Amino acid sequence: MKTYLLLGISILFEVAGATAMKYSEGFTNVMASLVVIFCYTLAVSFYIFITKNNEIGMINALWSGGGTLLVTLLGVGLFGESVTMSKLLGLTLILVGMVGLTVPVKERSV
Amino acid sequence: MGYLILSLVFATIGNISVKLSYGFQRVFPSITAFVFIGACLYFLTLSVQTIEVGIAYAIWSGVSIMATTIFGILLFNEKASRRKFLFISFIILGVMIIK
Numbered sequence: 001m002k003t004y005l006l007l008g009i010s011i012l013f014e015v016a017g018a019t020a021m022k023y024s025e026g027f028t029n030v031m032a033s034l035v036v037i038f039c040y041t042l043a044v045s046f047y048i049f050i051t052k053n054n055e056i057g058m059i060n061a062l063w064s065g066g067g068t069l070l071v072t073l074l075g076v077g078l079f080g081e082s083v084t085m086s087k088l089l090g091l092t093l094i095l096v097g098m099v100g101l102t103v104p105v106k107e108r109s110v
Numbered sequence: 111m112g113y114l115i116l117s118l119v120f121a122t123i124g125n126i127s128v129k130l131s132y133g134f135q136r137v138f139p140s141i142t143a144f145v146f147i148g149a150c151l152y153f154l155t156l157s158v159q160t161i162e163v164g165i166a167y168a169i170w171s172g173v174s175i176m177a178t179t180i181f182g183i184l185l186f187n188e189k190a191s192r193r194k195f196l197f198i199s200f201i202i203l204g205v206m207i208i209k
Contacts, residue, residue, distance in 0.1 A: 055180045057181075068208055089204075092204070
């Protein structure tokens, strides 16, 4: 459970960093660029802690997928971006993938 | 396209460094993890100056998730189950459709 809490925090910083990146305009805006560096440093630090005892392949997929999921939801929720069929389909696929990877498999008893 | 490929190479090496740092227990990979991921983001930013953002990100996230999974299996003996491949490909597909 602690892993997923840390992963959540890491994704939040990743999303904040990605949002600030839009405002940095190719790293020409100094303030936004500093926010990008700050957020990504924290995001990667948490990422490093999580991958110590977990598979890098799995955590990386959850990290990227979770980031995209959140950025898309924020875009629609906060910035009034359009809700398209492809967005809904993509979000559903990511969600199914994340749940499938993280929910432990029930061992079938013989 | 060259910048995008460079960014992907750095992303992959960065992810390997992340795993090698064992939660900051090893100093050198801890430092290179930040350097490579920084370089990867820098070149990704450069690549979207010439390639459309949506396309660049879709290629980038798809390839980096795939590469990280494969290197995790090859270098760190991570599980190569059918279930894992299935759900990771769901995530890759979902990310690519959105972006």
